[in-house]
Each structure stands twice: as C-alpha cells, then as structure tokens.
Amino acid sequence: MSNITLYIAEKPSMARDLAFVLGAKKKEGIKYVGTGVWVSWCIGHLVEIANPDQHDPRWKSWRLSELPILPQKLKWLPKAKTKSHFNQLAKLIKSRQVAEVVNACDAGREGELIFRAVYQVAGGHKPVKRFWVSSLTNEAIRKGLQQLRPSQNFDPLAAAAYCRAEADWLVGMNATRALTARASDLLSLGRVQTPTLNMIVKRQEAIDHFQAETYWVLDIIVLSKTGAQWTARWHKKNAKSQLKNLDDHLSVKTQNQEKAKRSSWLKSPQDAQDIIEKIKPAIGEVVKAEGKNKQIPPPLLYHLTALQQECNRRFSYTADQTLKIAQSLYETHKLISYPRTDSRYLTPDVARTIPQILNKLPSKYQNLLSQCTVSPHKLGKRYINAQKVSDHHAIIPTNRQYDLNKLKTDEAKVYDLVARSLLCALCPPALDQQAILVVDIAQELFIAKGTIELKAGWRAIAPHQHSKVGKGKANTQLPFVPIHTPVKAIDAQVLEKQTQAPKAYNDASLLGAMEHAGKHIEDAELRAVMRAGGLGTPATRANIIATLIRRGYISRAQKTLIPTSAGQTLVASVNDPALLEPQLTAEWEQRLQDIAEGKAPAHTFIQQIHAWVNQLVCTLPQGSKIQVPKHEKNYSKKKSKYTSKNRSEPNNTHRSAGESSWRSQTQKAKQDTQNQNRPRASELNEVVGQTCPICKKGNMIQGQSAWGCERWKAGCKFIIPFALNGVIIPKEEAARVCARRQSRLFHESDGQKYRIELQAKGKLAWAESKSKNVGKSKVKSSKRSTKTSSQTSKKDSWRSKAVSTTPHSSKQNKWATQREKKP
Template sequence: MKLLITEKPSVAMEFAKALKINMNRKDGYIESDGWIITWCVGHLVTMSYPEVYDEKLKFWRLDTLPFIPTEWKYEIIPNVQKQFNIVQRLLQREDVEEIYNAGDSGREGEYIQRLVYMMAKPNPKAQIKRVWIDSQTEEEIKRGIREAKNQSEYDSLADSAYLRAKEDYLIGINFSRLLTIIYGRRVASKINEEKISISVGRVMTCVLGMIVSREREIRNFVKTKYYKIIGEFGNTDGSFKAEWRVNEKSKLFESPKLYNDSGFKKENEAKEFIASLAGKKAIISELKKSKQKENAPLLFNLAEIQNECTKRFKIKPDETLDVIQNLYEKKLVTYPRTDARVLSTAVAKEISKNLNGLMRGYKDEEVQNLLKKMVDEKYSTNLVKTKYVNDSKITDHYAIIPTGQGYENYEKLPELHKKVYNTIVKRFIAIFYPPAEYNKVNVVVDVENETFIASGKVCISQGYLEVLRPQNKAKKSTSNAQNVENNSESSKESEDGIENNLEVFKSLKKGQEILVNNYEIKEAETTPPSRYNSGSLILAMENAGKLIEDEELREQIKGAGIGTSATRGEIIKKLEKIKYIDINSKTQIVTPTQKGEAIYDVVNFSMPDMLNAKLTASWEKGLDLVAKKEIKPDEFMTKLVNYINSKFNKLIVKT
C-alpha cells in the first residue's frame, strides 16, 4: 500500500481526484486499492511549554532563566489528538510500503509533517518520499507524485524548520520572562494597567521597532518652508516653465542660503536672486529628446500581492494570504507562499497552457479582449530570454500566476476572491504585452551660469499599460497618444511637477537664445515620511536587509528580510491582537499603541539590537544557509545559545 499525507482534508480530496481514487471515505482517511490518503489539520504536534520539563518553570523567576533545554520535548495538540492517532495508526501499518509526504511545499509545511513522523514512528520498512508541487492542478499533482524524491533530500530544509521553531521558542520565552520580571511593573504603571507581560519575539519585536520608529519620526518632524525659483521661457511657438537648480558655476554654489540646492531658506533672498537675473539672456545649453520604453513590472510574489491588495481592496496581509490560499486550493493559481517574482525556464516553456486555459475558461470580458488582442497582434509568448524568467532567483517556488484551470470553482467564489484573482491574471497578461513608449524631453536653460531645468514625457504607445492602468487613466493615456499621432502633444506633468506643453520643445535648438517671460517664487515645504499601511509594512519587512547601513554586512545577508512570506502577515496580526499596534480598518494605516511604545522603550533600553533589522535579517539568513547546507545546524544552534547567554549576562549586570 501507498500512504499519502496532506496538510488538510480539502487538499487530500484534490489528491484523491487527481489519482482517480475511489472515494471510500473512512474516519479521518480515504482508502482504496493500492492507496491510503490521510491528512493533518495544520499542526498536530507542538513544542512543550517549560513547565513540562520542570514544574518549577511554571513560575516566572529570574533564577530559572535562561531556559535552554538539552533535549527537546514535543506533545500532541489536545484538540487534534484524534486525527493524530489516525495518522499514527496508518503510518505504522505493516502493509504500507511507501509513504508520501504531501505537506505544503515550504519550510513550515515540512516542519508540520516531520513533527508527525517524529512522534508517530512510522513503519521502519516503509520508504518516505517528498511530494513537491507548485499548484494543485491534476497534472501537477501527478507530476509531484511521479517525481517524488526521497525525503532525506529535504533534511536540510527540515533542519532549518526545527531551528526556526527553537529560535523563536527560546527568544520568546526567555526574553519575555526576563523583561517582564525586570520591567513589567514599571510598564504597567506607565500605561495604567494592574499588571502586564512583555511579549518579545525574534521577528515581532523588530517589526514593532519599525512601526514605532516611523511614528516618532513623523511625530518629531518639523516642517521646513523653502522657496523655489520657477522661470517661464518661450519663443514664437509658446512658453514653458523650468525650475532653477544650483550648479558648480552658480554664484550660490554651496551657499548657506540654500535648502537642498533647489530652493532658498528665506523668501527675501529668493526675491534678491530673481532681481539679479533681470535683463540677463537665456540660452538653451542642453536639449535632449529621446524615446523611452518601460516594461511591465515583474510578476507577483506573496509580499507584492499583499501590498497590492491592501492598496486596492483595503484588506490585511493575512486576509490576502487566506484568499490566495483558497484560490490555490481551488486550482486557480499557483503556490502562494513564494518570494520569487519570476518564472523558471521549465514553466516558461509551457506557459501557453496557462494562456490557453485562460482563453477557454475565464469568462471576464475585459480579460478576454486583452487576450484576443495578444492573438490578433501576435504578441510573443516566448518568455525564456526575458527578465520574467530567471532560475537563479527561484528557491522553492516561482511567482504567483493563474493556472488556467479550476474554473468549475470560480462562480462560487466570494466577490473579493474574484477581484484578487483578476489582479493576478492581469499582472500575468501584462508581461506578454509590449513596453509602454514615451517621448521624453530634457531642456537646460542657462541664464548667466544659473541653470533652469525642464523635463517632460508623453505616452505615445500604451503597451502593457492597457492591461494594468486603471480604466480612467487608460482613457486619458489613449487621448495623449492620439494627440501625439495627430502632431499635437498635450500638456504632461514633468518629473518636477511642472506642467508644460511639449509642443513648444519641438522648435528649440541647442545654443538658441529664448525669451524670458518672468520669474516666480514657489513656496514649498518638507514632508514627513508616510506611515506604513499593512501592505507597505509587508514590503518593508521583505526588504529589511536593504536598510542595513554596513555595506559588507548588507551584501552578506542580501535577500534576507524579516520573517518569511508565510509568516509576515501573521506577525502583523499578532501585534494587533496583543494591542501593540492599531490598524485602521478603512485605510489599513498602522500606528503603535501606548502599550506598544512602552514595550519599545523597554527593549530599546535593555536590548536595542532586537529592534534592528540587522539582527533579525542575519538570523533569517542563517536559517537559509542551513537549508542550503552551507552551515551545519549545530553551528547555528551554538551561535543562538551564545547570543542568549550573552544577552542575559549583560542585562543582569545592567539591572
């Protein structure tokens, strides 16, 4: 017999359908000729609390810390004991010759299954194989089973998973207890609560640090007014505006009168500068006309689609993951918990299957028109040599794309799920469309060694924007493109926020003297950074490694973020649940609570590196290196234990 174990019952049903197994449903499993299919219900096994090791550890006391077990204890989660017993009995059956680990294809999925095997002690004669799939379509399930590798080939991934759990356990339990013992009463008094436990986590505390730091940056921000100089120049064809910028030849180069080389600190000094330009000639010193192409953005990974859904639909990242997980289980999209934004070469070569499936099955009029245009215009579907295909940027899974299947489930989906699916579909279709094209102009005007700069661009061909741009903007863009074709370019805002009619630039020539119509002062002011919303916070977590100032270290942990694609949404959810942060339900704007700021202050005083992306990202990088067999698990564990002991010694001395 062959035994296959999935992560949840619904996935087991899809495997049974793909294998054409007779649905002989029993209590907690399916059995037919040659196959048994059973399932976990998420985690069946968990790490034991400290008091299981020693009753004394039930009480939070300084003399019992740090708690670092030499042998780890695990236990069955009580409310799933029945299903564990069923899985255990099946694993131990004498007639089971092959066991297929069909858990979720990622680190956490591996961990869930490995814990079960560790506790259940399978029939030692049975060979255990690992099924690794990118979607739940019938052909992908069959391929995953057909190409299943020996589970031992995933041992390093399992090592990484065990270490992640141990790290979170040790840091959470030890430092939560320590800081609560030392600072708990002080914090409780500060926020007018009777008592409080200070919750610390490897990832959670760092994210809290990001949120509080940003909030205080905004709170302490002092707006600064400054004054820009705008010149209006022209010829017989019309006029245009250009902004003054200091340059090395300017009499004000490195002058203390200026704010950021683009404006004056005082209005009267700006007026004096304008007066000094009176009667001076204006010459075109530079004139560059070019065509610019802009390709469609890369495909969605989980962080990108979470951010997109927060912006569009005002939903939290964990809600987005739930939606995409449902789409995945309905066979509509590929694996959701991915960090990659590109496809593998192998998938790219077969991508016509996905497109054909969309054409046949997805009854969305707009999408069908976009697909029809692809065919009519003969857009290339050969992605292999494009930026959208890169095997080196894929670890476990490629980007999230529609499978072109599962449409029998589509109509029953909630409206939000349909909208998210449509968002994924359009991002996918966009990569087959040509680039958007622009006419771009850059003009530099010289007035007695003072430089005025004007720039602008107008869309002459929408390309992929026809797929991704919102409908009202698309119409506007079409109008612009038509105007260009009719040799009458419309006004277009430049990169400096100044509107210019690009038609006037056509007759300009380098070295030409032009008219000075007037100079004006434009008051501006500095702006604080924006607060995170729940989606932009996910992206900030993903890219946290880039914030590290040490260039060498930044390069060492390149690609490492805070948390993983599978856990970031849950971290934000937990911070909100324990009332360290608030998330506005309408805007999804994230702000710290009084309690969250009090916890931040404690951690910042006692162990500030816990708030720093450098530490958290480097731990995540270490786990990745274990998974890649570049460092040994014992080496990682030794560093972790040394870190905990070192921190305890310093904190005890500090208090």
C-alpha cells in the same frame, strides 16, 4: 498485509484534491480510501514544542533565577486543541496495513516541518517519500505523483526547519521572561516581531519629532525666440553640475535627484522677488536641451509580498486579507499557483506551460491576447530564471477553466491582478520620451523636465496603478528648442511650500520595509541574504503584523499602522540591540540556508543560539522597572491559560484565600492557576512563624509562590502571595498581617503610602493612608473597579485602568507565579 501507501497532506482541502486524482473516493473518518492508497491530512501544525514546565517543573515559575531555559533536547507534543486528530493520524501511520508514507504537505521548509514533527511524535518508522508540487490542478498533481522523491533528499531542509523553530522558541521564551522580570506586565519578544515593531516605533518617533521647514520655489513661464513656451523652476547655480545626465533629474532613486530638488528651495519670498526683478529685463539662452526615448519593461510577476502591497494600495486590503483571498484562489478554486512564494520568476518547465494557461483564461482576458506579442519562450531572464526559484515560482494563473462569476468580489479582484500580470509580461515594453531643458537668464538657472508616452505597450492592459506614465509623473511634453536659443521670462509665480513629515506605515509600505529591511546592514554577505529574504518570509509577514495588533503593540488608524504606548515602551526597554535590528534575522537566515543546502551542521547553529540566550538573560533584566501602559486593545487570547490584560490586575485588588492573580477564560485554566498557587508538600517550610488567622489552627508555611496555611489539605485555603498585584510582600509584613490583620505602610506610589489589610473571609486589600497618621487609612474595594471611562479624564484614560486601585511595584517581582505565554 502491508500494501497501503498513506499520503498525508497539510490541509483537508489538499487531501481532497490528492484523493480525487488517486481515485480514493470513499471517506472513512480522517482518510480517503482507494485501491492501495489512503489519503489523510494534518490541520496545519498538529504538534508544537512543549512548554518550559513540561521540560522541567522548575520552569513553571517565572523566577529570574531559573533562567536560562535551555533543555538538552526539546520535546515536541501534540497540540491540545487538535490532539484527537493527531491521535487518529498517528494510528494510521502505525497501522500494519501501511507499507510506506508520502509526505504531501506544502513544498517548503514549513511544510517539511509540519510532516516531520507529526511523523516523529507519532513514532513512525516506515519508508517515506516526498510529493512536491507548486500547483494543485489535477494535471500538476498527476505529474507530482509520477515524480515522488526520497524523503532523505530533504533531510537538510528538515534540519533547517527544526533549527528555525527551536531557535525561535529558545530566544522567545528566554527573552520574554528576562524582560518581563522588569515589567509591570508581560512583554513578548521575538526574532521577527520585535525588529518589525521597532521599525514602526522609529517611524512614529520621526513623525512626532518632525518639524516642518518652510521654503519657497520660483516658477517662470519661458518664451523662446521661436515662440515656444514652457514652465521652468529656478535652481541654484551649482544644480547644473549636479545634473550630469538626464537620468539624474528624471530618476526617483538617485541621490543627485534629491539634491537637485533641494537646490530649488529659497529661504524667503523676498529672495524670489529679487530674482524676478533681476531676470525681468534680461534675455537668456537655452544652455542644455536633452531628450531620449526610454523603454519601460513590464513589472515582474507577483510574489506574495508584491501581491499584498498591490492589494493594499488598490483595494485597502490588509496583508492578512490578501493572503486569505489568495489562499482561497489556490486551494478552493485552483485558479492560481501556490501563493506563499518568495520568488517573482518562473522555471523553464513552468514557462513552457504558459500557452496552455493562456488558452484556458476566462473569456474577458481572451480579447487581450492580441496585444501579447511576446512569445513565452522569449521572455528571457527577466521572468525565467531557475536560480531565483527556491521552493515555488511566481504567482501565475493555472490552466483551469472557470466561471469568474462564481468568485466573490474580492477574489475576482485579486485574480484579475494575477492574470493581468502574466499578460503584461507577454506584452512589449512601454515607450516614453523624456526631456530636460535648462535655461540661463541673468546668471540664474531654470530647469524644466517632461515625459510623454509614445507607446503604451504593456500599460494598455495593466491594472490602473501601473499604467501611469513615468511612475506617476504627469504626462508633460516639452517643446523641441535647440541649445543657445534666446529666451526670456514672461511671467513668474512664487509658491510657498513646507517639508512633509514621514508617512506612517500602512500594510504596503511596512511589507516593503520588511522585505528590504537589511539594506543598511554593513556586512555585504548579510546584506545579500536580507536582499534575498528580508525580515520574515512572505508566508509569515501578514501574521507578524496581525500578532503585533493582537498583542496590543500596534493598532490600525484608518489605513495606517501606529505603535501603542505598550509597543513604544517595549522597544525603549530592550537593551540588546540585536533584538531590535534585522541583522539577527540576516545572520540566522544565512546559517539556516547553509543548513538547508547541507553546507553546515545543525548542532553548531543551536550551540550558538544557546550562547546568545545565556547572554540575553544577563543583559535584558538590567535596568529600571518598566511600567507597561494598559491599552484597550491589549491582546487576550481565547482558550488560553493566560491573558496579558490580567497578568497584573490593578483593579482587582481584593482576592479571596487561594485565588490567583491570573484570570483565565477557561475553567480549566482557572483550576490550573489555583493549583499552581498551593504549596507543594515537598517544599513546605515554616517561615512566617504565625498561626493562620482564618482557621486559627494551622501554622503559616512557605509554598512555591505564597505563604499558606498548612491545613490546606483539610480545606483551609488561606494564602498570602509573595506579590500582590505586582508588589512584593516582605516576609515580615506577611507575618504582621497574620498577627494583626494588617501590615505597616510599607509601599509608596505617587506620594501615597499603602498597606495590606485582611478583611472578612480571608480577602486581602490594599489600603492607603489619608494623612501622616498611620492609624487612619482608606480601604480600597476588593471587587473590580466599576469606574467607567466617562468618570476618567481622556488624558489619563489608560492610567485610570492601570493604577486606579493598586500601587505600582517599584521592585522586581522575581517570585510571582505566572501563566505560560508563547512569544
């Protein structure tokens, strides 16, 4: 009898919390069992879009002629490493005992996709409801269970999720293969990854090309007739007109303030000395004296990006570290709300729970509540704005009582930030007194500014980083001096300064740049979309940075992120600006948002993606050959069918017959690669016209990626690949190798000519000519080079790895068989 409700959570920990509230205490396999309920779980994404060759065998090869890869309908298949778990979950979904299914994955676009893809591939056809919460406390779960929604309400959100995943796959697969056709190594492109890399590369270029400019500033000690003293700095005469009001000079964000700063620069110390001599005997006067009190409101609550930035600045945590810590506080300890949020606001119903949260805060924070004089219901739109909350509200503490001593040190630090951010929001504003004094002495202008804190307000309990007066300005008090008061200079100091190069990105500044990536987009609507979302999402930005590091495109230098040579090469090689700039993401997000809101059909978006992919595969392969520098940190994924480091193994120049140029970290991948190089029976065509030089019996025939002996089924595995180490082997040279055991000197690199020689046991080797005499050559060893880094100069350390034994290809390798790589 069908009477079971199956709940499917995104992760095991979430399933445990759900099962506890539902009373499902007995665990059987991958489910918790209770009265009328089963609770099971995914392990993140259990299914993924199939590889190109699983859609069509012809896409197994990376031939440029096979692009674009545009399946009529994309297939979704279980991930190999979690297939067993998927199969068990699919059985539960299709069980006759199950009457309905509840999607209890994360409340968001990605959580919707995780469930829908599993349910679709599993062949589910039962009624589905949606469980949607922003906190995993028992109280929040109970409330969510009472408010289950029809799954159909989220169909537009699911459509947007599918569109995003499929579009990323289509663009990534096609762009990666199209650009790699020009390259000596695999180059991975992605909609968010590549613009992010471009920002890092541009910043590094700005640093590398920066030329410091020396300038001088003149500071004087001003003495008024009333006896007051203060320090003021010389400015050009027109600076007074530039400073229309106090904010122009005190704000760090105005263009006028930057102009005012440069207006104090002098070209030489002599210019400063001339001014000193001019003002020494003169009596001046105060021409402007302005001051005002300014309220500084508490900071907004944290969303994930803001929390990651703060943790990077304060604790030097990477974006990925902060995300993992926050996720632990959310899932394991239940101390904070959902961390992967893009909102810094609360909904009214969440705001009503703040008193309960405050009552349950650990004792160390109870002593601070006396300073929280603002009632939660009076927070106003600065903190409570339902229109600015999409899936999840800002990160705040939960109402769970907990002993903070049970937390790890890094967990306690992050929780402290979250707790204090809520307390700050309930405190009164800080009050600063800001002032500016402008004096004119002998027709020369001198300006002084000052800020002092009158009331600490929220700063009294804020993290130290926020507590500085005036965003880091010194607490400098200026005296009150009426306008027209006579003054004179009693001392002077000339300071030599230099302009500073742009700072390399760190996690905090890069996250900020990604969040505000669209501020220079001309289109107002797209700019608004990027302002709301930015480049990537709070949930994916940390992974984007980690991916760029893993793939060898950027590296960490202490606390900064810098591009590698491979990363710089990739950016320089992309000839379609749309892949480098954030406008593409803005356009996508605008359309995906329309789809999620039911304002636009999904099929139109995919049609537009198909059209653009057709354009990409035409433009990206155009241009000169790309030589990708090798990098010791180039990415190498374990348990993968490929490694980037070995796409073209320059040091591995000799291969036995049948050995692939791809090396795998799993035996299965090795076997797959060997099978891939064998000629298929359906493609056998005699093209070389020579007898196999190894077995002396079979003819050499053409296969999919190599010429091979027709007796391969009988055990002769000799092949000559279409390309050896990235260098294309012409058909006539392959025939010459079979007939004479060596080719002509048909390839030239760095002024040296090379041939291919057939050695014992069917091994192929590159041989270089020592002189113009064709008969004399030096054979390179077939084994991996054993040259150590100490034998190679530091200047050419990466070149030694890339070119020590193999000539570079000057032609495009359209035929080399390659392993699949998901961008």
